Amino acid sequence: MINFNKFYKLFNLISLSLIMMSIMLLFVKGLNYGVDFKGGTLIELRSNDKKISVTSLRYSFGNMNLGDFNVKKFGNENDFLIKIEKKDTSANAIEIIKKELRSSIGDTFTFRRVENVGPKVSSELLRSGIIAIALSLAAMLFYIWIRFEWQFSLGAILAVFHDVIITLGIFSLFNLEINLSIVAAVLTIVGYSMNDTVVIYDRVRENLRKFSDIKIYELTNISINETLSRTIITSVTTLLALIAIYLFGGEILKGFSLAMIMGVIFGTYSSIYIANPILIKLKVSQKTIIKEDT
């Protein structure tokens, strides 16, 4: 049996500082919102001309008086992603860009994808994304509260909160783009992390009923060990699936699968080192759940 709880103080300290750093990053540096949430235009362009490069595209777009924009490679050697911040949704904005591009780099490109999001829509999408995440946290809190006791509910929610904040912190640190699919990923992380925590909590509850003489410190440790192989196997299979998406699922799913990979790793960790220590701190005992049963 591995004594997980021996290290929980150290890991809590690390988690706490990671959370602080993430919050600081979120406030100071902020998130790199994509077109979905900031508005603007996104163009995925494929060229058939080997001479076309990020630099030449940057030059061509620079001459179009579009305001702030950003050109980068997108997976393939000939694929480029251009993001224009100007919120111009007029009917022919794209057509003008195409025309000007044709005259500057020739007719050797196709627009594989165009996304144009107006300021009103982007702020609505951002709002509904935040509401969705908040709502799911509240729903989980409520569900665990019904199924277990408030101490468990608090532990589970703190664990999920930890995972979400640190994942977002890493996105901020590396300037990774936040778009609609990242919101989906965050929600799935919430679900996964909760799932993982619940399995251990379920065992804690079962053991609390079984043993009245074992202290919660020891009891959580037993429960973690008993469910450990399941925790590892499920994390591994989920990670295998996610890595397959990350490596082979195409550029569009890269951010999504990356967020999920981080979420699964943190989710597994937090079930052990956040969710359970909370039960110890809150001095959960057999009484806590016996009360529930009667």
Add this chain to the structure above:
Amino acid sequence: MLYFSKLRITLVCLVTLFFIYIASSNFQDPENSFITKRINLGLDLQGGSYLLLEIDNGPVEIQKLQNTTTTIKSFLKSNKINFYDLRIQDNKIIFSVSKNDIKVVENLFLDKESEINPYYSQYKSHQFDLLNQNDVFILTLSKYGLIEIKTSSQDQAIEIVRRRVDEVGTNEPNILKRGNNRILVELPGLDDPMRIKSLLGKTANLTFRFVTKDNNETFGVETLQFEDGVNEAMVSKRIILNGENLLDAQPQMNSQTNETVVSFTLDRVGAKRFGKATSTGIGKQLAIVLDGKIVSAPVIRDTIASGNGQISGNFTFQSATDLALLLRSGALPAPLNIIEERTVGPDLGQDSINAGVVALFIGFLLVIIFMFFKYKIFGLIANITLLVNLFLLVGILTLFEATLTLPGIAGIILTVGMAVDANVLIFERIKEECSNEKNNIIAFDTGYIKSKTAIIDANITTLIAAIILFFMGSGPVKGFSVTLAVGIFTTLFSVYFIARMLTGLYVARNKEKDKLI
């Protein structure tokens, strides 16, 4: 618990075969297959355009206020009430009456049978809110009056949008209402929405009016620009004809001038009016005004009684075709703004499908290899279950003709990774039970029973996330929540029926085996 009745086994097998058959129909030639249901591909996979249009209701509100003002004028006159200072100011209609008429006016406006201020019994509100300061009345559109205006202009607009899109002839367009002032247009397979965008961007309000030099016309005059943006002309506000009188419009080559024109046919009322106007107005210029700009202003040479005419005006064949299309489909009640556009080319869609399928295949392979090494025979069972699960998932998506998006494919792959969780929970539990229970069958049964709460709780939490995502998410992300949610149900079914049956059969045959798992 170990025992599965023959009936149950047959049922489970039948259900499984049924869904395998349905899932496989996606890969068959639709001509030859019995089931014609298919999974719909989202716009991000098959390519196409997604446009979100917002109706600019400002002009409609102003129009409503102007119309109401005119009605109030005649209404008060017919009720013999003296009023003065009737005007529109800041979206309000303001007028004053003498002191002894105040009560009468209030009754006229606030009566539930009021003709001038309709009462919506379903909202318990009038169209206008009436405010009375001494002898000054202020009318503002009520909350529900505004909603009425919005929904009715949305109803009209969606009809016109549908006609215009249908005229262009794209493949199975999807046109839906969003909220009370938006319209969503999905155009599968369209990789350049330029033409549709320009067609939807025009209100296409057509009027025929006389060009005049007289400033003091009874109906008033306004100065309008020509389409070239250079020339101007003063035009009477009296409308002789408008787009509603049009029966048909077609682009045509005028054989004499070799010019592209739009020829039109008027309905009976329109033909009569046009005949009258052209007979009394010989020698005058008739301005053809589209969305506040003069397309052309020909001089009337002859009476046109047939109800047929032509509009000329520097058209290319394309622009004449588009104008004819707009005139045929009718005018929008209000201008539309495109507030969101997403277009995916067909080759990117195909690339996404290919990448998704490769990722699914590799993800699936990795998981089954891992499971086999970890659990051997039981791993094999878990893998068969997983495969059935995948067929069930695709089968259900097919049955409901759900829309599969790229994030949806990610949801399927994720389900593959997470679906084994339930089996792992059960297997681990059986393993534990085996260590203090000699009887394999009892260990097997308790394993299933004791793992149940954890499995249910764990799946419900994921389901909660999926449901919230379904209601809050948009477009492709919605597809993800659908596959995730359906995946949870198919996982539970395959784990509790397929896997349990298979493990049951195995355990029954290896009752005496020392190390079961």
